Amino acid sequence: MDDKVPKSEFGKIQSALRKASSGERSIHPALVPGISVDDTDTPFPTNKVVFAVALLASLSIFIWAMISPEGLNTVGTTMQGWVVANFGWLFSSLVILIMIFMFVIGFGPTGRIRLGADDSEPDYSTTSWISMLFAAGLGIGLIFYGPMESLVHFITPPPASDLQAESTDLVVQALSQAILHQASMAWGIYALVGGALAYASYRRGRLPLISSLFEPVFPNGNNRVAGKIIDIFAVLVTLFGTATSLGIGALQIQTGTSIVTGRDLSGDGFLIVTITVLTIIFIFSAVSGVKKGIRMLSNANMFLVIALSLFALLTGPTVFLLDLVPATMLNFFAGLPEMLSVYPSEGQVEQEFLQSWTTLLWAWWISWSPFVGMFIAKISRGRTLRQFVTVVILVPAAISSMWFIIFGGSTIHQRMEGLGMGIIGSGENVMFDLMGHLPFSIVTSILVLIAIIIFFTTAADSATNVMGSMSQSGRAVPSKPVTIVWGAALGLVAMSLLLAGGQNALSGLQSIMVTCALPFAFILVGVMISWAIDLRNDPLIIRRGYALRAIRQGVAQGIEEHGDDFVFGVTEVSEEDGAGANFDSEDPALTDWYTDAIGEADPEVTVKRKPL
Known part of the structure; x- marks a missing residue:
């Protein structure tokens, strides 16, 4: 795949989605960047x-x-x-x-x-x-x-x-x-x-x-x-x-x-x-x-x-x-x-x-x-x-x-x-x-x-x-x-x-x-x-939820294990202890609106859903 980032904003979105979908990996709802109707091929028929x-x-x-x-x-x-x-x-x-x-x-x-x-x-x-x-x-x-x-x-x-x-x-x-x-x-x-x-x-x-x-x-x-x-x-x-x-x-x-x-x-x-x-x-x-x-x-x-x-x-x-x-x-x-x-x-x-x-x-x-x-x-x-x-x-x-x-x-x-x-x-x-x-x-x-x-x-x-x-x-x-x-x-x-x-x-x-x-x-x-x-399920709000849970758990664990002397990093943990333990990231409603729009704009782009 060509790793060069396209100049257009939509090109960047396509590139990000292709990377997310490589290896049949679904884009995470917290990482959905959003898309304008102008960047899709949505028709405008007379109603x-x-x-x-x-x-x-x-x-x-x-x-x-x-x-x-x-x-x-x-x-x-x-x-x-x-x-x-x-x-x-x-x-x-x-x-x-x-x-x-x-x-x-x-x-x-x-x-x-x-x-x-x-x-x-x-x-x-x-x-x-x-x-x-x-x-x-x-x-x-x-x-x-x-x-x-x-x-x-x-x-x-x-x-x-x-x-x-x-x-x-x-x-x-x-x-x-x-x-x-x-x-x-x-x-x-x-x-x-x-x-x-x-x-x-x-x-x-x-x-x-x-x-x-x-x-x-x-x-x-x-x-x-x-x-x-x-x-x-x-x-x-x-x-x-x-x-x-x-x-x-x-x-x-x-x-x-x-x-x-x-x-x-x-x-x-x-x-x-x-x-x-x-x-x-x-x-x-x-x-x-x-x-x-x-x-x-x-x-x-x-x-x-x-x-x-x-x-x-x-x-x-x-x-x-x-x-x-x-x-x-x-x-x-x-x-x-x-x-x-x-x-x-x-x-x-x-x-x-x-x-x-x-x-x-x-x-x-x-x-x-x-x-x-x-x-x-x-x-x-x-x-x-x-x-x-x-x-x-x-x-x-x-x-x-x-x-x-x-x-x-x-x-x-x-x-x-x-x-x-x-x-x-x-x-x-x-x-x-x-x-x-x-x-x-x-x-x-x-x-x-x-x-x-x-x-x-x-x-x-x-x-x-x-x-x-x-x-x-x-x-x-x-x-x-x-x-x-x-x-x-x-x-x-x-x-x-x-x-x-x-x-x-x-x-x-x-x-x-x-x-x-x-x-x-x-x-x-x-x-x-x-x-x-809509706003409650916005990607930024989802990210915020992850951040708050991760920080809360990380601070408690850092104080318990290292006292005053610790900084944050990202470490994989068990599923029940993760920042998204209580969040259903596999809910298709959180990403389908985006992947469907991308598919309309570029039929070659497809996203297959598998566990993250």
């Missing part, structure tokens, strides 16, 4: 069941909205109220559980596990990685809710507060409530899905699908009924979650254009034209392969948003905003238990608050988790779980919190100064009214409008590709016909749900999204259970 059922469900909602928008809105709102009343506890409990789970696996023994093979390196530098996460976290939702939500809680105190409306003491509580909803828990949900997908795809060699995460619970889940149902819901929650954001973007574009042009553009006509034109643009970008241009626009938008936040900080009440930073963060952590303990059975006020804010937003982040999670997975290969959890959860949360303090604090300050800052309709006016009270208002309003349009296009482009990928077995670049179909469906659903909302334009979007997110909440519970099983 006709997932594609057809998810598309049929989305088109059914569109047709219903066209035939009876009032009926859809009524049913959707009723279902949303039922979900909040009966499962509000589930959403709140789930986000807390996810945060605990992620910090445990990130800072416990599993934190050293790589999202890739043992010798894999990160695809991006830490700076580039953080920059891309930052770009993923800033979108239409932050531009919409950043200046608006804190103002809402300042005018109408949340149930967790007993302070008087619009009082000075209420400022930090209003900001803390907005940060809870928008800038903290969401990243734990994204990290769960992104981390689990990265682990399954780049370390276990599985298809990058939500159903693949359940392999420890039901093997070959991609081809089972349960797996198809899971992938269908993953497509649907992505569709409705993104459609909600696009609807918000369309409303803000309508308001911003009216302000910039000085013309009244209210009415459905402008919304229809706006969504139609932007849908054509993002479908073209999704199928044309102009990804470099889209990435350049996304990066430019990131710097544009940073510039807007610095502008608001420096031209607004700078000292007031800087004072709010430590005060708000301290208040946030101190008031976290009380903010999370609001439940619908307390009364009508609490139920309405949860339906309008907490439960609604938990459902929204859950619905975005397959979309954002898949993006995070792709850019996080080679990172350890400790790096992943630290950066993915904490860094974007810190940046988003600063955004909410700057823009939320600015709108509250303008309200306190009597500048007429109020909320019109669904609140799409707030960002533009804020800019209107700062210098160069026309220029900054145009920049905000440009940022929203770019966010609309890039988010829809990415979501279209993700839905296409999920309906084609995780294919990195979905086929053009499938991409076009999902792009058109996304635009139609966003338009129909927006128009079905009537006077409260967001209600139709939000009600369907919350209802669709409920079953996916149960799926996320299963993701945690399945991933925990």
